[in-house]
Amino acid sequence: MSLIRRRKGAPTPPPPQPADDASSASTTVIPSKEDPQEKSKSAEKGGKERKARWSCLDSCCWLIGVICFVWWLLVFCFNAMPASFPQYVTEAITGPLPDPPGVKLQKEGLKAKHPVVFVPGIVTGGLELWEGHQCADGLFRKRLWGGTFGEVYKRPLCWVEHMSLDNETGLDPPGIRIRPVTGLVAADYFAPGYFVWAVLIANLARIGYEEKTMYMAAYDWRISFQNTELRDHTLSRIKSNIELMVFTNGKKVVVIPHSMGVLYFLHFMKWVEAPAPMGGGGGPTWCADHIKAVMNIGGPFLGVPKAVAGLFSAEAKDVAVARALAPGVLDSDFLGFQTLRHVMRMTRTWDSTMSMIPKGGDTIWGGLDWSPEEGSQCCPKKLKNNDSHASKDFDREMVEIQSQIVNYGRIISFGKDVAESPADKIERIDFRDAVKGNNVAHSNSSCREIWTEYHELGWAGIKAVADYKVYTPDSLQDLLRFVAPKMMQRGSKHFSYGIADNLDDPKYMHYRYWSNPLETKLPNAPDMEIYSLYGVGIPTERAYVYKLSPYAECYIPFQIDTSANSGNEGNCLQGGVYLTDGDETVPVLSAGYMCAKGWRGKTRFNPSGIKTHVREYNHAPPANLLEGRGTQSGAHVDIMGNFALIEDIIRVAAGATGEELGGDQVYSDIFKWSEKIKLKL
Helix, strand or coil: CHHHHHHHHCCCCCCCCCCCCHHHHHCCCCCCCCCHHHHHHHHHHHHHHHHHCCCHHHHHHHHHHHHHHHHHHHHHHHHHCCCCHHHHHHHHHHCCCCCCHHHHHHHCCCCCCCCEEEECCCCCCCEEEEECCHHHCCCCCCEEECCCCHHHHHCHHHHHHHHCCCCCCCCCCCCCEEEECCCHHHCCEEECCEECCHHHHHHHHHCCCCHHHEEECCCCCCCCHHHHHHHHCHHHHHHHHHHHHHHHHCCCEEEEEECHHHHHHHHHHHHHHCCCCCCCCCCCCHHHHHEEEEEEECCCCCCCHHHHHHHHHCCCHHHHHHHHHCCCCCCCCHHHCCHHHHHHHHHCCCHHHHHHCCCCHHHHHCECCECCCCCCCCCECCCCCCCCCCCCCCCCCECCCCCCCCCCCCCEEECHHHHHCCHHHCCCCCCCCCCCCCCCCCCCHHHHHCCCCHHHCHHHHHHHHHHCCEECHHHHHHHHHHHCHHHHHHHCCCCCCCCCCCCCCHHHHCHHHCCCCCCCCCCCCCCCEEEEEEEECEEEEEEEEEEECCCCCCCCCEEECCCCCCCCCCCCEECCEEEEEEECCCEHHHHHHHHHHHCCCCECCECCCCEEEEEEEECCCCCCHHHCCCCCCCCCCHHHHCHHHHHHHHHHHCCCCHHHHCCCECCCCHHHHHHHCCCCC
């Protein structure tokens, strides 16, 4: 009690004074009663302190929370909405959608009749791992090509190691086995949401097709055509599956190859009739007995210039543009990727790429001072989606004619001035006998870590290539043999690029000639039909302007000169690439010539007179994002979703002939260009 009384009577202690020494720190201070005004200020100050404590972590958590909430809300709405709602929204914006071809033809009463065989092209077929090195643990039977490509990002160097083939044999490296995915899923989608054969398969199913009447002839598109039989017996599998389908359905098959699959099936038709052990032993009437029609989509019958650029400098127009936008990134040691050198090392082991080197030389593609497309407009006027299709005699509008002649026969030119100069003004120094000089990587041992064959070329060899100035189709093979001798040594055992003088010469019974339509005969099958189906109206790579790379000491010494552009309104030269009409990958000349003239009627390449038809599809890009890749696209892969093409295929599979489709449907100048080619028929 005394303590309480003492505290009650005690005077109010004075406010605390600042301590002058360490001893004052221990002094007990009794606080006074706070003033309300001071309390308010203190509370305000505390609020500001609490607000200042909001950190970056809080912001991140808040953002993640918002994203998750929105995501789950969208998922809920997607599952809750009627199935027809997306179509309703699309039709409200774009107008009523046309019936898919399968629905349209089902209403007409068409039914499944002839079994169909799909032959995928290069890169579109899935590949899976069956045996690998330690870095690929956990990937057994997982896709290394196609699908999500997840392993490319997780372990890129391991992926390159496994996707590469042996540089000596062109087959599996020791300890690695990658095999093609089987079934329709092998090439229905290349990646999630990116269709290849899926749309065509779905439309065929509408008129009654199912897996027993459809067969995906999947193969390892990296290796040479004959090696697919040597390693995997793929050609034998195709033969036996076609025989089974014909036996069980009682009808001949309709074969639908796409892109490089066109060349692969050309090889197959010769292989299946050739005697064993080199061939399949089916006899001279096998194709006549088993095949109703071959409907080639985007076929590079005579090769593509794009293949030359890929083998020569591991690039094409799109890669060249990327290099220009980010100088030194793709072909430098950026983050240790050395991307282009790894791409070149890998793709130069894929023997199949050599099947698409241009065939027929200067006779087909043109020389120093001429080309079949000479005088034609290089960039056709683009149509808009939903424009009505023109008739076969449609006279397509073009943009303004260029003011200069384009020398398409000069596939590779070192410098724009060389590409445009008169032939007699070009001073060339032959490179074929040049002595390869000192190693280009002598000053940097790391340059040799990724072997591309350019290390053995030397500065003298690089200079010799550039001093030759310009390369026409006749000299392209010599160029590739000079810069990549090991690659071409392998390739020359499996592919040929000339024109046969005498097709009855026994040497043409060898498999290296079977995928070249200019060095082999079509089967003796007069009732069979061959179609060439391809897109037109898209600027397509035809020739290139090159320069020496500024990184030549360590890297790929040649690159497309993206600074070279055309000054005329025709704009044929864009970023170092001369453009012509085509489907963005295959020029019209390669896709259409054989069916337009080389095989038309009875020729020495078509002695039984198999009927040929050219069906072109004028490109019209999608009008908006809701249309996806469009239903009137003529692009090399997107054409697989072209409604007009799908309708043509379904009609033939249901029993129609080429005449019933309307014969040729041509928008380009393919017949005019074909007449300029002086080829003995």
